[in-house]
Amino acid sequence: MVNSIRAEVYKLTRRSYSYILLLCCAAFALLVAGLMCYIKYSAAPDVELINFPLAINMLSMGMPIGLYLVAVGGDAVFSEQYKYNTLKNEVSYGLPRVRVYLSRLVVTLLLMAVVFVVTIGVYALASLVLLGIPSDAGAMASFGKNTVQAIQDAFQMLGFYVLASFPLWLGAMSLALALYFLIRSSNLAGLGFLAIMLAVPAIFDNLGKYVNPVFFRLYHVTLDYMSGLVISTETLDWPLIGRCWLIGLAWAVVSTAVGLFFFSRREIS
Amino acid sequence: MSDVILQTQELTRRYGRTVALDRATLTVEKGQIFGLVGRNGAGKTTLIRLISGQSMPSSGQITLFGQISDAGLNRARSRTGAMVEIPSFYPYLTARQNLEYYRIQRGIPGKNCVEEALELVNLTDTGKKKFKTFSLGMKQRLGLALALMNQPEFLLLDEPINGLDPEGIVEFRELLLRLNRERQTTILISSHILSELSALATHYGFIEKGKVLETISGEDLREKCRECLELTVDDAPRAARVLEQQLGTRDYEVLPGNQLRVYAFLDDPQTVNRTLLEQGVGLISAQQKDSNLEDYFLNLIGGRHHG
Numbered sequence: 001m002v003n004s005i006r007a008e009v010y011k012l013t014r015r016s017y018s019y020i021l022l023l024c025c026a027a028f029a030l031l032v033a034g035l036m037c038y039i040k041y042s043a044a045p046d047v048e049l050i051n052f053p054l055a056i057n058m059l060s061m062g063m064p065i066g067l068y069l070v071a072v073g074g075d076a077v078f079s080e081q082y083k084y085n086t087l088k089n090e091v092s093y094g095l096p097r098v099r100v101y102l103s104r105l106v107v108t109l110l111l112m113a114v115v116f117v118v119t120i121g122v123y124a125l126a127s128l129v130l131l132g133i134p135s136d137a138g139a140m141a142s143f144g145k146n147t148v149q150a151i152q153d154a155f156q157m158l159g160f161y162v163l164a165s166f167p168l169w170l171g172a173m174s175l176a177l178a179l180y181f182l183i184r185s186s187n188l189a190g191l192g193f194l195a196i197m198l199a200v201p202a203i204f205d206n207l208g209k210y211v212n213p214v215f216f217r218l219y220h221v222t223l224d225y226m227s228g229l230v231i232s233t234e235t236l237d238w239p240l241i242g243r244c245w246l247i248g249l250a251w252a253v254v255s256t257a258v259g260l261f262f263f264s265r266r267e268i269s
Numbered sequence: 270m271s272d273v274i275l276q277t278q279e280l281t282r283r284y285g286r287t288v289a290l291d292r293a294t295l296t297v298e299k300g301q302i303f304g305l306v307g308r309n310g311a312g313k314t315t316l317i318r319l320i321s322g323q324s325m326p327s328s329g330q331i332t333l334f335g336q337i338s339d340a341g342l343n344r345a346r347s348r349t350g351a352m353v354e355i356p357s358f359y360p361y362l363t364a365r366q367n368l369e370y371y372r373i374q375r376g377i378p379g380k381n382c383v384e385e386a387l388e389l390v391n392l393t394d395t396g397k398k399k400f401k402t403f404s405l406g407m408k409q410r411l412g413l414a415l416a417l418m419n420q421p422e423f424l425l426l427d428e429p430i431n432g433l434d435p436e437g438i439v440e441f442r443e444l445l446l447r448l449n450r451e452r453q454t455t456i457l458i459s460s461h462i463l464s465e466l467s468a469l470a471t472h473y474g475f476i477e478k479g480k481v482l483e484t485i486s487g488e489d490l491r492e493k494c495r496e497c498l499e500l501t502v503d504d505a506p507r508a509a510r511v512l513e514q515q516l517g518t519r520d521y522e523v524l525p526g527n528q529l530r531v532y533a534f535l536d537d538p539q540t541v542n543r544t545l546l547e548q549g550v551g552l553i554s555a556q557q558k559d560s561n562l563e564d565y566f567l568n569l570i571g572g573r574h575h576g
C-alpha cells in the first residue's frame with residue numbers, strides 16, 4: 001500500500017494538473033482577499049469593519065466549495081486511467097485491486113490537504129497583509145470584543161467549520177473517486193458527481209415539500225444539506241459536528257464499498 | 270517440484286451470449302516459448318487477459334506457479350511480465366518517469382532496473398520526450414521494458430511485434446531468445462505473424478472461435494510439416510507392407526481414411542506409385558506435400574490435417 005501511495009505521489013508531482021489546481025485555488029484566495037481589500041478602501045465610512053478577523057470569519061462561506069473541489073482533486077489523481085488504459089499495468093502485475101483503489105483515495109486526500117493548506121494559507125496571509133489587524137476600538141466596534149479575542153474567536157470558529165466540514169468533504173471525495181472508478185469517461189463521472197451532489201438533494205427536498213414529508217429524511221442526510229447547515233451555524237455546535245461525522249463517514253464508507261465492489265469485478269481493457 | 274508454470278482448465282469467458290473463450294485447456298512448462306496461433310478474434314487476447322487478471326473467467330480454472338486462489342494468483346502474477354494489446358502509459362510522463370512510477374509501485378528495489386530495462390529495448394536516448402510523442406514502435410518497446418523490468422520468470426506477450434520496424438522485429442526476436450536461453454524465461458506469445466512465431470516458439474497452441482484446437486510441440490509440428498508423399502489407397506495395411514518389404518522403408522505413417530505419408534523416395538515418387546500398383550494396391554491419389562506453420566494452421570481451422 002505504501003509503495004502504491006508513493007508511486008501515486010511521484011506521478012502527481014510530475015503532472016502539471018496538480019500545480020494548476022493549486023495555482024487556481026491560491027489565485028482564487030488572493031482574488032477574494034483582493035476584493036475585500038478593494039471594498040475596504042473604496043467604502044470609506046466602514047473601513048474598520050473589514051479586517052483580518054472578519055476575513056477569517058468569512059472563510060466559513062467557502063466551506064461548501066471544498067465539497068465540490070474534491071472532484072477536481074480526484075480527477076487529478078485518477079488521471080483518466082480508463083482513457084489511457086494504464087490500470088492494466090497494475091492489475092497484470094498482481095497488485096490487488098483494493099490496493100489500487102485505496103491508494104488513489106489516500107493520495108486524493110493528501111492532495112486535497114495540500115490544496116486546503118495552500119488556499120487557506122494564501123488567503124490568511126493576503127488578508128493579514130491587505131486588510132490588517134484592527135485596533136482594539138475597531139475590533140470592539142466590529143465584534144464587540146478586543147483584537148486578540150476577536151482573532152482567537154475567528155480561528156476557533158474556523159476550526160469548528162473545518163472539523164464539521166472535513167467528514168463531509170471526505171464523503172464527497174469518496175463518492176467522486178467511486179464514480180471515476182465506475183464510469184469510463186471522467187467527464188461523465190464528474191457530471192454524475194454533480195448530479196448526486198446537487199440534483200438529488202433538490203429532488204428529495206421537493207418531494208418532501210410536495211409529495212411526502214418522509215423524503216425530508218433523505219434530504220437531511222445529503223452532503224449538500226449538511227454543508228449548508230454547517231455554514232448557517234454561528235456558534236460551536238458539537239452535536240452538529242457529531243452528525244456531520246456520522247453522515248460524512250457513512251457516505252465515505254458506502255461510496256468506497258460500492259466503488260470497490262464493482263471495480264473488483266470490472267473488466268480492465 | 271513441478272515444472273508447470275501455467276495451466277488452464279476448461280477456462281471459459283462469456284460476454285453476454287458470446288463465448289470469447291470456450292473451455293480452453295493448456296499447459297505451459299518452464300523454459301517453453303509457447304506460441305498462441307489464431308485469427309483475429311479467435312480468443313488469444315481473451316486468454317492472455319484472463320491469465321493476467323484483467324478479466325475474470327466465467328468458469329474454469331487458472332493455475333499460475335501452482336497458485337489457484339485469487340490472492341495466490343495475484344502473488345504469482347508478480348513473477349510475470351505482461352504486455353497485453355497496445356502498451357499503455359501516462360502520456361505526460363517520459364519513458365524513464367513511467368518506468369520509475371511502476372518501479373516504486375511494485376516495490377522493486379534500486380533504480381538500476383529502469384535503466385537496464387530501457388537498455389534492453391534500446392530506449393535509453395529518449396530523454397525528456399513524453400510518452401504521448403512516441404511512435405508505435407517506441408511504445409511497443411516501452412511496453413516490453415515494463416514487462417521485463419522485474420526480471421519475470423514468465424512473460425505474457427500479446428501481439429508484441431505490432432508496430433515494430435523490420436530491424437526492431439529482429440532485435441525483439443533475438444532478445445526473447447536470449448531471455449529464454451540465459452534466464453530460462455518462459456514465454457507465452459500470441460501473434461498472427463506466423464513466420465515470426467515459427468522463428469521463436471518451442472510449442473504451439475492453436476485457437477479458433479474460442480476453442481483450443483490443438484497444442485503441439487515445435488518438434489512434433491516440424492515432423493507433421495515435413496515434406497512427404499501423401500497417398501490415398503484402397504488398402505493401407507497392405508500398402509504399408511509393400512513399403513516395408515518391397516521398398517525397404519519404414520519412414521512413413523498411416524493416417525485414418527486409408528491415407529499414408531511417406532517421407533522417403535521424395536525425389537522419385539514414381540517408384541513408390543509403380544511398386545504399389547504392381548503389388549495390387551489401388552492408388553486413389555498421390556501428391557507431394559510440403560507445409561509450414563501457416564499451412565498447418567489453415568488446414569487445422571479448415572478441419573483437415575495433413576503433413
